[in-house]
Amino acid sequence: MSIVQALLCGIVYWIAEADIPFVSLWVLQRPLVCGLITGIILGDPVQGAVIGASINLVYLGFISAGGSMPADMALAGILGTAYAITGGLDAQTALAIAVPLGLLGTIVWYLRMTFDSIFVHMMDRQIAAGEFSKIPWTVCVLPELMAGVFCVIPATLAAYFGASYIQPFIEMCQGTPMQIFSVIGGLMPALGIAITLQYIFKGEARLFLFLGFMVATCTHMTLIEQGIVGLLVALLYTQITDKIKAAPAVSAAGAGGAGYDPDYDPDED
Amino acid sequence: MxxxxxxxxxxxxxxxxxxxxxxxxxxxxxxxxxxxxxxxxxxxxxxxxxxxxxxxxxxxxxxxxxxxxxxxxxxxxxxxxxxxxxxxxxxxxxxxxxxxxxxxxxxxxxxxAGVGDTIYQGVLIPILLALCIDITRAGNGNIWGAILYAVLMIAIxxxxxxxxxxxxxxxxxxxxxxxxxKGILNKLLSAASIMGCMVMGGLIVNYVGIKCGLVINASGTMFNLQESLFDAVLPNILPLGATLGIYGLMSYKKWTSIRIILLIVIVSVIGGFFGILA
Structure with a gap:
C-alpha cells in the first residue's frame, strides 16, 4: 500500500465518522459501503465490497443511541478490508482481525464527544454577541476539522503500517492459528444477528425466526426471495389478526362468554 | 385563518x-x-x-x-x-x-428517540443491510449491493x-x-419484526459458519459427528444454537457485546485448538 492510498483510507474513515452531509452515519459508516470505497482506493472494488459485506454481518443491528458507540464499525470495515486486500486474506479471517480494531476505534468517538463541548461554549458567546454568521463555522466546520485530526492520523498510520506487517503475520499464523481465525470469523456473524434479535425477536414474531430458518435450510431460496416471502407472510399475518380484532364480540362469546355482550346482534354486521 | x-x-x-x-x-x-x-x-x-x-x-x-x-x-x-x-x-x-x-x-x-432508534437502527437498517450483503456476496461478488444500500439509505x-x-x-x-x-408505528413495527425474523432466520443458515470437527473412532469405524449426527438430524442446528445462545446471554444475562466478543474468541481458540469446532 502506498502512503497516498493509506492517507485516502484515513480520509474515508474521517468522512464516515464525522457525519459529513449526504454520506453520514447511516451510509458510509457501514462496512458494506466503506469496504467498497476502500476497495476502489486499493484497486479492487468487488473484493472490497465482498470483504466489507462480511465484516458488516457483525454490525447488523448495532445501535448508537444517546451518544453511546458500542463498536466503531467504520474503522473495522476500512482497516479489515485494506488488510484483506493487501494480505490476500479470505473474508472470515479479515472479519476476525477487524472486530478487535472496531473496539479500539470507539476511543475516537468518545474523544470527539468530549472535546466538541468546547465549540458549544464558543457558540453560546457568539449567540450572545449576535454574531450569527459565525455559528456555522463554530458548530460545523471547526468540529469537523478537529475530528479530521482525531480520525485521519491514526487510521492512516494503522492502514500503512498494518498492511506492511499483515503478510508476514499471516505467514507466521499458518496452521492452527489460521484455523482459529476462521472459527472466530464464522461465529462472529451470530453476534450481529443476536443484537438485531434484541429488537425484533419479540412476542408473536418469535415463531417466524424458526420459519425463516427452516425455509433457508430446506430450500435454496436467496435471501432476497426469502425477504419477499417474509414481507408477504407479515402482511398476511397482520391482515388475519386485524380481522380477528375487528370481531371481538364473536371471539369473546366463543371463548366461554366472559365478554358477553347483551346487545350482541348477529345480523348487525 | x-x-x-x-x-x-x-x-x-x-x-x-x-x-x-x-x-x-x-x-x-x-x-x-x-x-x-x-x-x-x-x-x-x-x-x-x-x-x-x-x-x-x-x-x-x-x-x-x-x-x-x-x-x-x-x-x-x-x-x-x-x-x-x-x-x-x-x-x-x-x-x-x-x-x-x-x-x-x-x-x-x-x-x-425510542421509536426512531428501534425502527431505524433495529429493524430497517438490519433488514436492508442483510439483503444488500446477500446481493454483494452472490456468485463471485459484485458492487451492486453496496451501491443499492447507499442510494436507498440516502433517499430514505x-x-x-x-x-x-x-x-x-x-x-x-x-x-x-x-x-x-394511534399505534400506527407499533403496527408497522410488529409487521416489520415478522419480516425481520424471517430474514434473520435465513441469515443464520447462510452466514453463521460453525461446524463440529470431531471424529470419533468407534471400534475401527470413523464416526464424523457433523456428518453423521448433526447433518442427519437437522443441518445448521449449530449456527442456530450459537445465535440463540448469544441472544439469551445478551437478553437475559445482560451481557455486553464486548463480553460476547471475548467469549467468541475464547470458545474459538479452545474449540479450534482441539479440533472440536471447524
Whole structure:
C-alpha cells in the first residue's frame, strides 16, 4: 500500500465518522459501503465490497443511541478490508482481525464527544454577541476539522503500517492459528444477528425466526426471495389478526362468554 | 385563518432549516448538549424572518433553542418543525410562554428517540443491510449491493427527515402526540419484526459458519459427528444454537457485546485448538 492510498483510507474513515452531509452515519459508516470505497482506493472494488459485506454481518443491528458507540464499525470495515486486500486474506479471517480494531476505534468517538463541548461554549458567546454568521463555522466546520485530526492520523498510520506487517503475520499464523481465525470469523456473524434479535425477536414474531430458518435450510431460496416471502407472510399475518380484532364480540362469546355482550346482534354486521 | 396566520417564514427558508438539521445534526455531537447546537443551526435560516429588525429577540430565540436536545435525527425532525411553527405564532403575538416550547420539545424527545432508534437502527437498517450483503456476496461478488444500500439509505433518510419536519411544522404538537398514540408505528413495527425474523432466520443458515470437527473412532469405524449426527438430524442446528445462545446471554444475562466478543474468541481458540469446532 502506498502512503497516498493509506492517507485516502484515513480520509474515508474521517468522512464516515464525522457525519459529513449526504454520506453520514447511516451510509458510509457501514462496512458494506466503506469496504467498497476502500476497495476502489486499493484497486479492487468487488473484493472490497465482498470483504466489507462480511465484516458488516457483525454490525447488523448495532445501535448508537444517546451518544453511546458500542463498536466503531467504520474503522473495522476500512482497516479489515485494506488488510484483506493487501494480505490476500479470505473474508472470515479479515472479519476476525477487524472486530478487535472496531473496539479500539470507539476511543475516537468518545474523544470527539468530549472535546466538541468546547465549540458549544464558543457558540453560546457568539449567540450572545449576535454574531450569527459565525455559528456555522463554530458548530460545523471547526468540529469537523478537529475530528479530521482525531480520525485521519491514526487510521492512516494503522492502514500503512498494518498492511506492511499483515503478510508476514499471516505467514507466521499458518496452521492452527489460521484455523482459529476462521472459527472466530464464522461465529462472529451470530453476534450481529443476536443484537438485531434484541429488537425484533419479540412476542408473536418469535415463531417466524424458526420459519425463516427452516425455509433457508430446506430450500435454496436467496435471501432476497426469502425477504419477499417474509414481507408477504407479515402482511398476511397482520391482515388475519386485524380481522380477528375487528370481531371481538364473536371471539369473546366463543371463548366461554366472559365478554358477553347483551346487545350482541348477529345480523348487525 | 390558519393559512393567513403563517406567513412570516418563506418556504425556501423552511427547507433550508430542514436541510440544516439533516446535514449538520451530528457534526458537533457532544455530551453536554447532545444536539442543542444543531437546533440552533436549524433555527438560523428562519430566525431573521421571525423578528426582522429586532436583534435582541433573535438572540433570545437562539439562546433558548440552544439547550440540551437529543432525538433520533429522522424521526425527531417533526419536533423541530413544530418548534419553529410555535416560535412563529409567538412572534405574531400569540401568548406562548417560553417554557411551553421547551417542555413540549423535551416531552416529545424521549418517545420519538425510542421509536426512531428501534425502527431505524433495529429493524430497517438490519433488514436492508442483510439483503444488500446477500446481493454483494452472490456468485463471485459484485458492487451492486453496496451501491443499492447507499442510494436507498440516502433517499430514505432525506425523504423521511424533510417530510417529517414539514409534518411537524404544519400539524403541530397535538398531531404528533395523536400519531404516537394511534399505534400506527407499533403496527408497522410488529409487521416489520415478522419480516425481520424471517430474514434473520435465513441469515443464520447462510452466514453463521460453525461446524463440529470431531471424529470419533468407534471400534475401527470413523464416526464424523457433523456428518453423521448433526447433518442427519437437522443441518445448521449449530449456527442456530450459537445465535440463540448469544441472544439469551445478551437478553437475559445482560451481557455486553464486548463480553460476547471475548467469549467468541475464547470458545474459538479452545474449540479450534482441539479440533472440536471447524
Amino acid at each position: 390558519e393559512a393567513e396566520k403563517k406567513k412570516l417564514i418563506p418556504k425556501s427558508a423552511l427547507i433550508k432549516a430542514a436541510l440544516n438539521w439533516e446535514n449538520w445534526v451530528q457534526t458537533c455531537y457532544n455530551y453536554e448538549r447532545m444536539m442543542g447546537q444543531s437546533v440552533v443551526m436549524t433555527f438560523l435560516p428562519v430566525v431573521k424572518h421571525l423578528y426582522p429588525d429586532n436583534k435582541e429577540k433573535q438572540i433570545d430565540v437562539l439562546t433558548r433553542e440552544s439547550e440540551f436536545f437529543n432525538v433520533h435525527t429522522e424521526f425527531g425532525s417533526c419536533i423541530l418543525g413544530m418548534a419553529i411553527s410555535l416560535e412563529e405564532d409567538k412572534a405574531q403575538g400569540a401568548d406562548i410562554p417560553n417554557e411551553f416550547i421547551t417542555n413540549l420539545k423535551t416531552s416529545l424527545m424521549g418517545p420519538l 433518510s432525506y425523504g423521511l427527515s424533510i417530510g417529517n419536519f414539514m409534518f411537524g411544522y404544519n400539524a403541530g404538537g397535538d398531531a404528533i402526540m395523536d400519531f404516537l398514540e
